[in-house]
Amino acid sequence: MDVVFALGGSVLMPKEGASTENIQNYAKAFKKLKEMGHRVSVVVGGGNTARQYISVAREFANESFCDEIGILATRMNSMLLISALGKDAVKQVPENFKDAEIILNMDKILVMGGTHPAHTTDAVSATLAEFIDADLLVIATNVDGVYNKDPRCNENAVKLDKINTKELLEITGSSSMSAGSSGVVDPLASKIIDRAKLKTIVVKGIPEEILASVTGNHNGTTITP
Numbered sequence: 001m002d003v004v005f006a007l008g009g010s011v012l013m014p015k016e017g018a019s020t021e022n023i024q025n026y027a028k029a030f031k032k033l034k035e036m037g038h039r040v041s042v043v044v045g046g047g048n049t050a051r052q053y054i055s056v057a058r059e060f061a062n063e064s065f066c067d068e069i070g071i072l073a074t075r076m077n078s079m080l081l082i083s084a085l086g087k088d089a090v091k092q093v094p095e096n097f098k099d100a101e102i103i104l105n106m107d108k109i110l111v112m113g114g115t116h117p118a119h120t121t122d123a124v125s126a127t128l129a130e131f132i133d134a135d136l137l138v139i140a141t142n143v144d145g146v147y148n149k150d151p152r153c154n155e156n157a158v159k160l161d162k163i164n165t166k167e168l169l170e171i172t173g174s175s176s177m178s179a180g181s182s183g184v185v186d187p188l189a190s191k192i193i194d195r196a197k198l199k200t201i202v203v204k205g206i207p208e209e210i211l212a213s214v215t216g217n218h219n220g221t222t223i224t225p
């Protein structure tokens with residue numbers, strides 16, 4: 001299967017900082033999927049590094065400048081994952097989808113970060129999945145699925161096991177577009193998932209759920225056209 005993962009920067013690089021074991025466990029999961037014969041792409045987010053830098057820069061700069069800072073953080077996190085993947089990856093972070101596809105065609109795990117301002121790496125992962133005709137997009141993030149309301153501010157929010165892309169558009173449509181924002185799925189990504197009719201799974205970004213999203217029995221939300 002041809003699978004694109006959006007790996008939240010905050011799961012790869014939690015608030016407490018980088019941990020060798022944590023990065024290694026993600027690298028192992030992606031290597032395992034490659035060994036099983038899957039074609040694997042990983043789009044890495046900017047996490048806390050991006051958010052810390054953006055919150056200071058915002059005092060001086062406009063949103064697209066802050067986005068550019070966020071993009072640099074996504075590429076730095078990408079380099080960290082690439083370092084742990086060793087010979088299974090290429091020591092370069094592509095900045096567009098054509099260069100990304102060349103890496104996949106070299107039979108390597110593709111790792112990339114952001115591309116242009118005004119969206120998050122969710123939108124990058126959805127566009128990459130469309131561009132390479134992937135079979136599955138997996139959004140591995142800091143929540144365990146899509147809820148009917150934002151679970152961070154609604155105690156009675158309910159996790160949805162299965163939704164369609166139109167329902168995803170309704171749920172995510174009102175999320176913020178400002179630099180560093182962190183809704184469960186970026187609204188632009190939802191639009192791309194809908195237009196490209198991409199089968200998508202949103203799971204908690206832990207190695208076990210990343211593996212289960214491809215092999216079955218994950219605990220997240222499945223989104224179908």
Ligand code: U5P
Pocket residue numbers: 009044045046047050066067068069070071074113114115116117118119120121122124178179180181
């Ligand atoms: N960002 C972009 N374009 C991209 C990827 C990221 O502008 O293609 C910026 C956004 O401000 C985003 C931040 O919130 O970098 C960190 O990425 P993410 O962790 O939110 O995906």
